Amino acid sequence: MRFHNALTVIIALTFLGVSLVLCFIAVRGAIRENSRVERRLAGGARLDEDADVGIGAKSRAKRNLISQLGAHLTLPDAKEITRLRFMLAQAGYFDRSTVKTFLAARVIFLFGPAMICLLMWGSIAAKLGTKPAILICFSLAGLGLLGPERFLKWKAGKxxxxxxxxxxxxxxxxxxxxxxxxxxxxxxxxxxxxxxxxxxxxxxxxxxxxxxxxxxxxxxxxxxxxxxxxxxxxxxxxxxxxxxxxxxxxxxxxxxxxxxxxxxxxxxxxxxxxxxxxxAKLTVPLILFIFPTIMVMLMLPAGIRIMEGLAG
Missing domain, CATH: 1.20.81 (Receptor-associated Protein)
Incomplete structure (x- = not known):
């Protein structure tokens, strides 16, 4: 019992620490972005030449924390960034900040469900046990890691x-x-x-x-x-x-x-x-599902009569 309690505390502290670090990075990026925009507005400087079309200083100052978090999580590999940008374009996301948003969303979906499980750890562990609860947490984390990319592929296919x-x-x-x-x-x-x-x-x-x-x-x-x-x-x-x-x-x-x-x-x-x-494709379901049903319908009355005869 002590081992289970210690393991629960270790897992909870690990996920809590990682989540706090990620939130701190996001808030710090947002504060820096707001300060930079305010300095430009005060000095009368115009926006960068590589800014998104139609995005002014006020909208850049209100950029959400998800995109700011993704700015710190951008992969250093240029080929991977190009691949993600191409995948996002196929799915209909053409904005320049979509790669950062996608990376941040992947991190949030990775740790978010696990944090929810940890908040509900008492009821889940009491009903299912410690090992199944841990398995559920890691399964949800894996789904959160792969889910955003699967969603992009599904939307690109549509x-x-x-x-x-x-x-x-x-x-x-x-x-x-x-x-x-x-x-x-x-x-x-x-x-x-x-x-x-x-x-x-x-x-x-x-x-x-x-x-x-x-x-x-x-x-x-x-x-x-x-x-x-x-x-x-x-x-x-x-x-x-x-x-x-x-x-x-x-x-x-x-x-x-x-x-x-x-x-x-x-x-x-x-x-x-x-x-x-x-x-030709209908042959397999025909053999596996329809023919056995027909055989059961034909043989069931005879089987019932045989059972009745043996019982009598």
Whole structure:
């Protein structure tokens, strides 16, 4: 009993100490940020050039503690930061501070459920025992560590599905705009406006691509970034096709129409393949679930009669 009490105290003090340190770091970062903004306002200095678009001094002064905590937890590895930023962009989070917020949220979800378990340790340990309670705490901590990244992948998958559904409509609109005489940049802007109501994820990525083009980035590079964000093979093929059409001097309108028809044909073939494979996929559940049920229904009356005959 003494061992259990000592173990409980050690675990509680460990999580409490880590949580207090993290909270101290967050509060210190917020105080420093507020002081820096106040000095700039007093001196009449403008914001940094790398500040987020549309974020003024007052909004920067009110930045939440989660983002401040993440500023101290940013990984030193540039490749890991790039990977996280790309994953967040696929999930629809394009702000510059999203990486810091994500890292802070991962730490909070790591220690938050465990702290709740520690606060309720008496009732949990009394009902389940010490070892199951410890296992629950570490399981919740593991879920908190992996949960935010799983959530991003789930949201990125939903946005990819939405972009996949809207991509044929985007191609039809782009083809119509180019054949009507609009330039490629103007066609992309018009398509983004037309798709905003039905496919907001596709519109957001098109708007980002248009902003990249306005900033001076080459169209091929902007199209490749667009394809990477929505994670569609058709978009990557579109970027390659447009680059080849511009280099060879062929008609972009005809190339877009041919590409659109070929893409729809490939999608129809994939749908037919899935429909043809459906019967084979149904074989396993048919054997495992339906046939045993039918056999029970057929053999149950005979079994009951046999049991009655043996009993009589």
């Amino acid at each position: 946005r990819t599905d939405q972009c996949r559904k809207g991509f044929p409509d985007m191609m039809d609109l782009m083809t119509a705009c180019v054949e009507a005489g609009l330039g490629m940049d103007a066609a992309l802007i018009r398509v983004g406006h037309e798709l905003g109501g039905r496919y907001p994820a596709l519109k957001e990525n098109l708007d980002i691509m248009n902003l990249e083009l306005r900033a001076g980035r080459e169209r091929n590079e902007a199209m490749i970034n667009f394809a990477d964000r929505i994670n569609l093979d058709e978009a990557k093929a579109l970027a390659v096709m447009l680059k080849q059409a511009e280099e060879m001097g062929s008609s972009v309108g005809k190339a877009l129409r041919t590409f659109s028809e070929d893409m729809r044909h490939k999608r129809m073939m994939k749908a037919e393949e899935k429909a043809a494979a459906l019967s």
